[in-house]
Amino acid sequence: MRDIVILHENEEWLKPLYEAFKDRGVTPKSWFLDEGVVPFHNQPDDAVYYNRMSASSHTRGHRFAPELTKLVLTWLESQNRTVVNGSQVLALEVCKLSQYAALQRSGLSVPRTFAAVGKAQLVEAAKQFNDWPLIVKPNRGGKGLGVQKFNQLDELVAHIESADYEEPLDGTWLVQQYIKAKSPVITRAEFVGQKFVYAVQVNTEQGFELCPADACEIAEKFKITTRFNEHSVIHQLETFLRSNDIDVAGIEFIENSQGELFVYDVNTNTNYNQDAEQRAHVAKTGMGALADYLIALAG
Numbered sequence: 001m002r003d004i005v006i007l008h009e010n011e012e013w014l015k016p017l018y019e020a021f022k023d024r025g026v027t028p029k030s031w032f033l034d035e036g037v038v039p040f041h042n043q044p045d046d047a048v049y050y051n052r053m054s055a056s057s058h059t060r061g062h063r064f065a066p067e068l069t070k071l072v073l074t075w076l077e078s079q080n081r082t083v084v085n086g087s088q089v090l091a092l093e094v095c096k097l098s099q100y101a102a103l104q105r106s107g108l109s110v111p112r113t114f115a116a117v118g119k120a121q122l123v124e125a126a127k128q129f130n131d132w133p134l135i136v137k138p139n140r141g142g143k144g145l146g147v148q149k150f151n152q153l154d155e156l157v158a159h160i161e162s163a164d165y166e167e168p169l170d171g172t173w174l175v176q177q178y179i180k181a182k183s184p185v186i187t188r189a190e191f192v193g194q195k196f197v198y199a200v201q202v203n204t205e206q207g208f209e210l211c212p213a214d215a216c217e218i219a220e221k222f223k224i225t226t227r228f229n230e231h232s233v234i235h236q237l238e239t240f241l242r243s244n245d246i247d248v249a250g251i252e253f254i255e256n257s258q259g260e261l262f263v264y265d266v267n268t269n270t271n272y273n274q275d276a277e278q279r280a281h282v283a284k285t286g287m288g289a290l291a292d293y294l295i296a297l298a299g
Contacts, residue, residue: 007069048084055093074087085268097174122160126153233263237251
């Protein structure tokens with residue numbers, strides 16, 4: 001069996017995955033990517049490389065981790081190594097607008113969106129968008145960080161002029177249609193090996209930060225649901241994953257009062273909430289499914 005190497009920048013998020021591997025008698029290798037050297041003309045080890053790089057790495061002080069990971073993935077792919085969630089997947093992880101384009105190509109509905117670079121252009125984009133309330137979010141974010149709802153233009157202008165305003169990491173804001181949900185939840189569908197594992201409902205009453213990892217310590221916010229198990233959206237999302245060579249992802253969508261579904265986030269650095277899994281008595285946990293998938297590839 002070949003080695004399994006996990007590319008990442010957050011050891012805390014890997015603990016449940018390590019436990020799943022331990023239960024199966026396998027010890028993966030960790031490749032922490034923050035700063036480093038890419039020996040492009042050398043041969044990388046023949047292993048299974050699983051990319052778990054996150055768009056929110058900068059919030060943990062790892063500003064250039066995705067850029068380094070892109071170089072590493074490019075090297076591995078150039079040598080025909082087995083890569084799970086490769087360089088093109090990383091490109092989607094750090095650009096929500098690219099996600100929306102890919103989702104639309106697969107026939108999925110996404111919220112109406114404008115992109116803007118610069119404070120003045122953010123205001124101009126909101127004026128042109130002219131559909132209030134609206135959502136403003138960073139193009140490169142993660143965990144729901146920086147997502148805000150504004151009811152009118154004056155609120156947005158006041159925020160931009162306040163001390164609370166922070167530029168998004170890539171300089172790009174998305175101005176987006178506010179979808180009034182049928183109930184105060186979003187749904188996150190989890191996929192491993194491009195196949196549906198389960199869906200979890202996330203309560204949004206306390207805001208947009210929706211990190212499902214156990215390390216985020218948000219109790220009772222996540223509840224596994226079977227409502228979408230046979231829904232056509234799951235088959236559409238599996239087709240989307242195959243079309244874009246995405247092996248592992250958590251994909252979030254929202255249902256409006258008319259029952260229409262809008263997909264708004266593809267998280268290729270997915271985490272799972274163990275408390276929700278235990279309460280639902282799932283047949284296989286997310287990390288268990290992931291460990292089995294990687295072990296099968298390495299075998």
